[in-house]
Structure formats: C-alpha cells, structure tokens
Amino acid sequence: MSLVKTPRTLSKSRFVMGLKCPQKLVYASDTQTYRNLNDENSFLKSLSEGGFQVGELAKAHFPGGHDVTTLDQAEALAETAALLENDNVAIFEAAIQFENCFIRLDVLEKIGDRFRLHEVKAKSFDSAEDRPFLKKDGMPNSDWEPYCYDVAFQKWVVQRAFPDSNVTANLMLVDKQAVCPIDGLNQCFRIIREQKRTTAEQVKPIPESVLAAGLLKSIPVDDICDAIYNAGSHGKRYRGTFVDLVRGLSSICEGTREPAIQMLGDCKNCEFKRLNDQDPLAAGFDTCVRQAFPTVSANTGETVFDLWDYRKKDDLLAQGVINLVQLTEDDIGSDAHDAPTPGHGVNRQQRQWMQVKKAKSRDGTAWLDTAAWKAEINSWTYPLHFIDFETTRVALPFFKGQTPYQSVAFQFSHHEVDAQGHIRHADQFLCADARLNPNIEFVRALKRALSGDDGTVFMYSPHENTTLRDILFEIWDAPEPDIEELKAFLMSLVKPSNYGVRQWSPSRPMVDQLELVKQFLYLPATHGSNSLKYVLPAILNASDYLQSRYSRPVYGKHKAIPSLNLEERVWIHREHDGSVQNPYLALPNLVADLPADEQTALEGMEMIREGGAALSAYSRLMYEDLTATQRAAIEKGLLEYCELDTLAMVFLHQGVLDLMGDDQALSTDEEAGNEPLAL
Ligand code: SF4
Structure with missing residues (x-):
C-alpha cells in the first residue's frame, strides 16, 4: 500500500473514481509512473458522443449565465464568490470549496437564498420511463450509480459550504424521446483545441425551437441524493456512512490515509494498465496483483480475469484464487464435467472449462468442432459476403427529425469470396460530410453491393443487424422514391427484435461469425477474448x-x-x-x-x-x-x-x-x- 504522490483536493472526478476503487486515487496521483488508459479514452468518448457540444447547449438554457473559465483554483473561487454577491445569477463552472473538497459545477443557479445545481451529462435517458435511474430500494442502479453519486457529492459540498441555504440538485440529461427540429445542430458548435485542453464554443445562434424541443432536460434528483446519504454502503468496496466515505476519500487525496487494496471482478476493466509491452509507464493493476496475492505468481499465465464470460470472479478472488490453473470443474459449474459432443459445439461452461484445461496443460492448439462448422458451411450460398460497419450515435442529432443517440452509419467495407475461393475487396462506402445524413445513401450503397446474387452475408457480432434495423425504422416513412425497395432489401437481411412490434422473417438472414466462434472454435492465444x-x-x-x-x-x-x-x-x-x-x-x-x-x-x-x-x-x-x-x-x-x-x-x-x-x-x-x- 502507499500514499498519493501529490496531495490534492477531492474533486468530482476523484470522488467518483475513489468510489469505484480508492486505490485508483493513488495511481492517478502519479502520472509519471502509472499509465491511465482513461486519460485518452474519456476524451475520445466525449468527442465521439458529442459531449463537448452538450455542455455548450446546456449553457444556452441559462441565458445571461456567467462562465468562470480560469483553471486556477484560487481565482475560480474568488470569481465565483464575486458572482454570488448577486441575488439571482447562473454560473457555469462555478468553484465551491468545503474543507478539502473542491468542485467545479457545470451550472450553479442562485435564486435568492436558494441554490439549484445542474450536473450536465451527454448520457441519455428515456423520459417515457418511470424512474429510469432507480432500483426498488430507491438507490441508483449500477448504470446510473456514478452519475447519481457525482451529483450527490456536489450537493453535499454546496450544502456544507452554504449551510443556511436551500440546495437542490438536478441531472441535466439528453432525452431519447426528444426530436431534433433542425438540420446541422452540431454546426452551431466548434471543437477548440488549445494545447492540452479541448473545449467547444458556440459559433452560431441556437434557434429557440431547439431549446423548446427539450433535447436536454434537468431531472430533479434530491430523493436519490437522500437515499445515498442514508445508505450504509456505497459502491462495491465501501461500507459506512456517506459522510465517512467523503472524509475517507478526502484523506486519501490529502495523503494522510492509505487505501486498502481489494481486488474484485471489476479489476478486469481497471484503467491502470499498460498500453502494450513497450509502454514505458507501469500498470497499477500489476502492482495490485502483487500486493493482494503476494504468494501467487499471477504474471505467469492467464488469470481469472481472462476467463471468458465468468460471473463469479469476486468469489474466487475472495478465496485467494487468481490463476486460471487453480480452478476446478466445480468452480465453473456442472456442465464443465461434460465433454463436448462433436457436431453440437460447446456451451458457456464447457467453453470456460476448455480454456482452464488448456491453460493447465499449456496446450496452445486450436479446438474446432469440425462437424458443426461443416454443417454450417453446407447451409451457406456462394459467393460469401463479409461486411463490417463503422457507425456512431451522437448525443445531439445531426439531422432534423432524428432523436438523440440515433444510429448514424457512415462507413462499410465488403469482401467477397466465391465458390472457387477467389477473394476481392468488392465495395466500400464512406460519408463524413456534416451536411448529409449518410443513412439512406449507406443503405442504397449496401443494396448495390449485395443485390447481385443471393450469397450468404456475414457479420462479426450483431452490430450490423442492430444498425440496419435502426435505420429500417428510421426510414420507414421516408418520402424517397425507392423507399419500398430499400425496406424490402433491409427486411431480407435483418432479423427483427424478439420484443419488437413489427415482426418479419428475413429471407437471407446475416450469419454472425462471432456466434460460430463462441460455439465451435476456441483459440487459446485469444486468452478468452x-x-x-x-x-x-x-x-x-x-x-x-x-x-x-x-x-x-x-x-x-x-x-x-x-x-x-x-x-x-x-x-x-x-x-x-x-x-x-x-x-x-x-x-x-x-x-x-x-x-x-x-x-x-x-x-x-x-x-x-x-x-x-x-x-x-x-x-x-x-x-x-x-x-x-x-x-x-x-x-x-x-x-x-x-x-x-x-x-x-x-x-x-x-x-x-x-x-x-x-x-x-x-x-x-x-x-x-x-x-x-x-x-
Ligand atoms: S486493479 Fe482493482 S484494486 Fe487495483 S486499482 Fe484497479 S480496480 Fe482498484
């Protein structure tokens, strides 16, 4: 165990990080030593989802609001304090401090002696759903936990900083039910890169109709905050009161307390890992393994984190089991005792046990259910078509009539293999023009690519099916002259959702290679992926x-x-x-x-x-x-x-x-x- 390298305040992001795992605060404080994969990932996520633009659109909902732009903590506190001299004011990036907790609020409204805070997220919610954030006990579900704790922490800090004021909290989110009233909403904003900082700025006026459409909605979350304040445990690693959680994380950030390392199944996705073997920075994950399992040589083979689709990692780790070779059939389940039957593939437990067995015997050879794969081949029609899509879902729709996070299919590639084994890169499509909705042209190009024959079409994962199904519903009533042909083409390939209102039977359903791999092929070099x-x-x-x-x-x-x-x-x-x-x-x-x-x-x-x-x-x-x-x-x-x-x-x-x-x-x-x- 160790202390943070540099004492810091407890910010919003550090609070959420520490809630997930307090040891992360130690690694995050030492950027010269430890790689943090999220440093890059969260920026890319925000860029591709349009998170920067959502922040700018939120400001438009508070006309006359003041932006505190300085990154200097003391200056930001002074500027915020001066603005709060007003009776009524809206402040963006307001700086508030209580003890060692220092937060920048996306939007802080002061209305007389009341404070109303809004945490803006590019995350979507469905306003047609009743209480979409909550479990039955009133606590946030796992999907929403980080967002709700984030806003609960902010409310707690503001309330402590202004104990005589009434403080209410909101999450400002993207409503999946809202419909964008204009084309090119994203063109109202531009991404600005200055040295290491990326922001967005509004470069065109935002039409009133956009604000009225309710793409962003502020949802009161005071009841969720109360549930969090009253809970006796928080996240997977903390038992105790909310106040003790804040004070504990604050002391870790101050460098006066060492966190305890508790490895759980979620360590699999820990961001403190190296980029590759040449990465000069260290992996906090490896440090945790060495400290939590000092007698086990965890770096010499696969670990339970590599075991494919295994849901009892917490139990194994609690028993001191981390290496795959330590597992028995009973750790996997009853099906692990049954050897695969040729022609029938493997189920999840059989595949997991195959992975363990091959790790135990250091067997790197492939396993293939030849009979089953042959049967699949016999059902295919040549030429074979292999397709892959690149798609995005952005918070703020590009085009009039779209809803937030609707599929935008901007690229595909297509390889063809004929019955004699000839291969060609047959087609491709790319449209990255902010003025054009690529979806309908994408479908037209795909139809041209695949309509020359009735060969079997392959995808890898259901993503292609989901994307085409989304586009089918989007264009269902489009006034295009060829719309019926496009719909018929899509319905020939796409499987409907089991729960969908519209049902049909595709005549040429796409074959998912991923499903074939899961059932009929195991390559030990994939390490379970x-x-x-x-x-x-x-x-x-x-x-x-x-x-x-x-x-x-x-x-x-x-x-x-x-x-x-x-x-x-x-x-x-x-x-x-x-x-x-x-x-x-x-x-x-x-x-x-x-x-x-x-x-x-x-x-x-x-x-x-x-x-x-x-x-x-x-x-x-x-x-x-x-x-x-x-x-x-x-x-x-x-x-x-x-x-x-x-x-x-x-x-x-x-x-x-x-x-x-x-x-x-x-x-x-x-x-x-x-x-x-x-x-
Ligand atoms: S490996 Fe696990 S215990 Fe270590 S920092 Fe990551 S999440 Fe925390």
Whole structure:
C-alpha cells in the first residue's frame, strides 16, 4: 500500500473514481509512473458522443449565465464568490470549496437564498420511463450509480459550504424521446483545441425551437441524493456512512490515509494498465496483483480475469484464487464435467472449462468442432459476403427529425469470396460530410453491393443487424422514391427484435461469425477474448495456410486479391519470438506523408487500429475545420482500417477451412505467373 504522490483536493472526478476503487486515487496521483488508459479514452468518448457540444447547449438554457473559465483554483473561487454577491445569477463552472473538497459545477443557479445545481451529462435517458435511474430500494442502479453519486457529492459540498441555504440538485440529461427540429445542430458548435485542453464554443445562434424541443432536460434528483446519504454502503468496496466515505476519500487525496487494496471482478476493466509491452509507464493493476496475492505468481499465465464470460470472479478472488490453473470443474459449474459432443459445439461452461484445461496443460492448439462448422458451411450460398460497419450515435442529432443517440452509419467495407475461393475487396462506402445524413445513401450503397446474387452475408457480432434495423425504422416513412425497395432489401437481411412490434422473417438472414466462434472454435492465444482484434492474430498463428499465402504480396490493387485502397500488402510479419504480428499493428501511420505543421494538428490521430479511434476520426471530420490534405489523410486511414476488418473475417473463414483440412475450398489461382500455393 502507499500514499498519493501529490496531495490534492477531492474533486468530482476523484470522488467518483475513489468510489469505484480508492486505490485508483493513488495511481492517478502519479502520472509519471502509472499509465491511465482513461486519460485518452474519456476524451475520445466525449468527442465521439458529442459531449463537448452538450455542455455548450446546456449553457444556452441559462441565458445571461456567467462562465468562470480560469483553471486556477484560487481565482475560480474568488470569481465565483464575486458572482454570488448577486441575488439571482447562473454560473457555469462555478468553484465551491468545503474543507478539502473542491468542485467545479457545470451550472450553479442562485435564486435568492436558494441554490439549484445542474450536473450536465451527454448520457441519455428515456423520459417515457418511470424512474429510469432507480432500483426498488430507491438507490441508483449500477448504470446510473456514478452519475447519481457525482451529483450527490456536489450537493453535499454546496450544502456544507452554504449551510443556511436551500440546495437542490438536478441531472441535466439528453432525452431519447426528444426530436431534433433542425438540420446541422452540431454546426452551431466548434471543437477548440488549445494545447492540452479541448473545449467547444458556440459559433452560431441556437434557434429557440431547439431549446423548446427539450433535447436536454434537468431531472430533479434530491430523493436519490437522500437515499445515498442514508445508505450504509456505497459502491462495491465501501461500507459506512456517506459522510465517512467523503472524509475517507478526502484523506486519501490529502495523503494522510492509505487505501486498502481489494481486488474484485471489476479489476478486469481497471484503467491502470499498460498500453502494450513497450509502454514505458507501469500498470497499477500489476502492482495490485502483487500486493493482494503476494504468494501467487499471477504474471505467469492467464488469470481469472481472462476467463471468458465468468460471473463469479469476486468469489474466487475472495478465496485467494487468481490463476486460471487453480480452478476446478466445480468452480465453473456442472456442465464443465461434460465433454463436448462433436457436431453440437460447446456451451458457456464447457467453453470456460476448455480454456482452464488448456491453460493447465499449456496446450496452445486450436479446438474446432469440425462437424458443426461443416454443417454450417453446407447451409451457406456462394459467393460469401463479409461486411463490417463503422457507425456512431451522437448525443445531439445531426439531422432534423432524428432523436438523440440515433444510429448514424457512415462507413462499410465488403469482401467477397466465391465458390472457387477467389477473394476481392468488392465495395466500400464512406460519408463524413456534416451536411448529409449518410443513412439512406449507406443503405442504397449496401443494396448495390449485395443485390447481385443471393450469397450468404456475414457479420462479426450483431452490430450490423442492430444498425440496419435502426435505420429500417428510421426510414420507414421516408418520402424517397425507392423507399419500398430499400425496406424490402433491409427486411431480407435483418432479423427483427424478439420484443419488437413489427415482426418479419428475413429471407437471407446475416450469419454472425462471432456466434460460430463462441460455439465451435476456441483459440487459446485469444486468452478468452472473442473480439476479432484477438481472434485475427490467433487464427493467423494457428493456420499454416494463412501464413504461407499471406507472407507473399498477393494482396493489393493489381494483385491476385484486389483491394480498393492498398497498393500492395504483405500481411504476415513476425515478432521477435517468431509469432505472427497482429496485422492491425501494421496499419500505416496516416499522417506520415503530411507536412510537419499539418501533422501537429492531427496529433493523437496517427493510427486507426480499433473502433474507438475510427469514431474519433469520424468526429474530427464532422466537427473540426481541417485542411483538404488532413481530411484526405483521415479518410484514407478510415478506409484502410475498415478494409482490414472485413479481410480479417475472410482470414477467419479461410483459417477455419485450413484447420478442417478443406484444401479444395482453399485452393485458388494466384498472381499471374505464380503456381497455386500448396498447403
Ligand atoms: S486493479 Fe482493482 S484494486 Fe487495483 S486499482 Fe484497479 S480496480 Fe482498484
């Protein structure tokens, strides 16, 4: 255990962080030593959701409000105190201090001797639902807990700072029921980047109709605050009164108290982890493991945190069990005792036990239910179509008639594989123009891509189905001349929701490769993750065929496997230990060819290797003033990233054929002048 590196005040964000786990306050205080993945993630999340713009829109609901912009604590306190001399005032970023608690409030209204505070969040709620935040006992549910505790803490501080005043608290949230009355609401704001600080500013007047539409609503949460103040436990790690919780976290921030480390299942998602093996900063997570399990060598193999979809991690950790090899069948459940039956795949417990067994025996070989996968193949129609979408959901709708967080499908990629094994990057679509709603054009382009035959369409995860279903309902009554054809196309692919009012039977339902993987394939190198980002390097390492074929320049614009974006690409590169490198790591630096000053403007955007980076790249195209070369560089990066997503699905398809020994389905002609490659 240790103290914080630098004593600090207890802010809103530190309070919420400490509620989740007080040890995080120690790591967060030492940025020179520990990596915090959330430093980058929360910024990207806010950028892609439109959180900065929500903050600006909230201010428009308080005309005449005063902005306290200084970051200096003493100056902010003095400025706030001066503004509070007024009888009636609204202050943005008001600074209030009580003892070691120092908070900046999104909006603080003073009305006579009453204070009304509003915590603004880009999170959505459904105003048609009764009490959407609460469990039966009146406490916030787990989804809303951080937000409700955040506002309860603020109310507590303001009430202590002004003990004779009446203080009420609100969450100001995005209402999913509200309908945007104008096109281009986001164009009323611009993202500003100054050194390390990012803000939004209003650059156009916000029409009165937008405020009247109620996209943002302030919800009184005083009853929830009272429930929190009266509760005897808070979060997963604290038993005691709310006041003791505040004082305890405050003393940790002051450096007068050491937190106790309690590892629970939620440590799996702890943000204090290294970016990769080359990261010069340390992982607080590793420090916790060493301190909480001093006699166990937790860094030499998989841990319970790696066990796929396992829900009893808290129990195991409480018993001192952290290494996967320590588990027995009984820890998993009764189905773990049953060996898989060929042709029937595995259920969750059988798959979990397979993971443990392979870890115990250090068996890195793939498991495949060949009979089951063959049966699946027999149900497919060639050519096979592999599609992947990049989509976003933004808090403030881009377009008139949309509701908050409605799907915006801005990109897809499509690879095709015919019955002879020929592969081509067949189609792609990208629309990042803030003036155009891409959804209907997206569907038209997808229809053109898939309507030439009735081949089976593959996705990886239900995301593509959900997105197309959302768009189907969005365009249901659209006045487009081809709307009935577009609807018929979507209904041929998309499965309806089990609980939906509208039901239909798709004639060509999409096949989810993720479901096939979960039931019929286990690759130990994935360490229990079924994400395609882990499955791709694992299948490349498991398949000699993939390694042989793609270590040659067969892929590219004028190659045997044509690409729409890449001139020539060899996909197999080796790590120092001889293993195949993850191809996502080989995606090129998209700013490398730009002049130095243009590179600086795109700092942080150099690599698009995962969905989060793709979303923030799209957000920058939508919200920022970029030069034509910067836009072109970002669009190129997005196209190459999405292309690899569908190529990865093809690699998975081919890798499984190789594991099955299906040479016939794999053999195909190669580049002109080359012999077909032998397996
Ligand atoms: S690993 Fe667990 S105990 Fe350690 S800081 Fe993270 S959440 Fe807290």
